[in-house]
Each structure stands twice: as C-alpha cells, then as structure tokens.
Amino acid sequence: MFKRNKSILCLLIAILMMVSASTSAMAASPHETRYNNTVLASSVASISENGLLTVDNQFLGIRGKTTKGEITTYIDKRILGLFWTRVDIGQPNNQWRDVVYDYIYNGTHTFQLSSHGTYRITVTYVISGSGGEADTITQTITKTY
Numbered sequence: 568m569f570k571r572n573k574s575i576l577c578l579l580i581a582i583l584m585m586v587s588a589s590t591s592a593m594a595a596s597p598h599e600t601r602y603n604n605t606v607l608a609s610s611v612a613s614i615s616e617n618g619l620l621t622v623d624n625q626f627l628g629i630r631g632k633t634t635k636g637e638i639t640t641y642i643d644k645r646i647l648g649l650f651w652t653r654v655d656i657g658q659p660n661n662q663w664r665d666v667v668y669d670y671i672y673n674g675t676h677t678f679q680l681s682s683h684g685t686y687r688i689t690v691t692y693v694i695s696g697s698g699g700e701a702d703t704i705t706q707t708i709t710k711t712y
Contacts (some may be wrong), residue, residue: 604633604696608704610640612688614712618680622708626692628670633696636672638665645685654678654686670696685711 608626615621624638641662643651653661656678663676680686692704 602694602702602704603699604628605692605694605702605704608692608694608702608706610688610690610706610708612708612710614680614686614710618683618712620678620680620686620688620710620712622676622688622690623673624665624675624690624692625673626671626694626704628694628696629698630670632698633670633694634668635695636665636667636669637693637695638667638672638674639663639691639693640665640676641689642678643687643689644682645687651687654680680712683712685709 606627606629609624611623613621620642622640624640626636626638628636639662641660642654642656644654646652655661656663658664665672665674686709688708688710690706690708692706693701694704695701
C-alpha cells in the first residue's frame with residue numbers, strides 16, 4: 568500500500584512540476600508582448616491590379632489611459648534586388664504622419680504606384696498615456712506589384 572501511495576505521490580509531483588514549468592514558460596513567451604498604453608496595433612496593405620496601394624492602420628488603446636497616438640507610415644521600393652529606396656509620396660519627408668488624441672484610431676492611406684516591383688511599407692506607432700512609458704510598435708509589410 569505504501570509503495571502505491573508513494574508512486575501516486577511521485578506522479579502528482581511530476582505533473583505539478585510540468586504544469587508550473589509550462590506556466591512560467593508561457594508567461595515569459597516572447598510572442599506575447601505587454602504594452603503600457605496599447606491593446607493592439609495593426610496594419611494591412613494591399614495593391615490593386617492597377618497599382619493602387621492601400622494601407623489600413625489601426626490601434627486600440629486603453630480607455631481612460633491612452634491619450635495620444637502618433638502613426639508614421641512610409642513606403643520603400645527595392646532597387647536592384649538589394650537596396651531599398653524611399654518612395655516619393657508627395658508628403659513631408661515622404662511619409663504620412665497621423666496624430667490622434669484618442670484611445671482608438673482607424674485610418675487609411677492610398678498611393679498610386681508608378682512601376683512594378685517589390686515594396687516595403689513600414690508603420691510605426693507611438694502610443695502615449697498614463698500607463699507609463701510610450702509604446703513604440705513597428706510593423707513592416709512587403710508586397711509585390
């Protein structure tokens with residue numbers, strides 16, 4: 568009887584150790600980033616058959632905590648298969664810069680591409696608020712036209 572109880576106890580301890588190890592590994596997962604003022608930031612880009620590039624940006628902050636969002640979007644084109652060069656979109660510094668004083672944002676930018684190639688769209692979100700240091704989130708999307 569003692570041997571059986573000892574085996575059960577060892578099995579329970581082993582299960583407990585595995586559960587606690589996996590729980591701490593999940594908490595330290597690099598894929599689950601915690602932000603001070605942001606719940607999510609997301610960018611999606613598409614290019615139509617006619618070369619119209621559309622970039623949809625959105626962020627969701629925390630009501631009562633997030634006070635400002637600065638979203639900077641720019642386009643690069645791959646040259647000679649090796650280098651990236653900034654596309655002239657007719658805006659200051661060839662980038663769109665959106666500033667909102669709210670905890671939620673949804674915005675779209677469009678640009679007519681003049682030639683075929685590989686394009687890289689970079690979006691940087693800087694989300695400020697009372698939750699602590701501003702969150703800086705950068706997303707990069709590559710599309711071919």
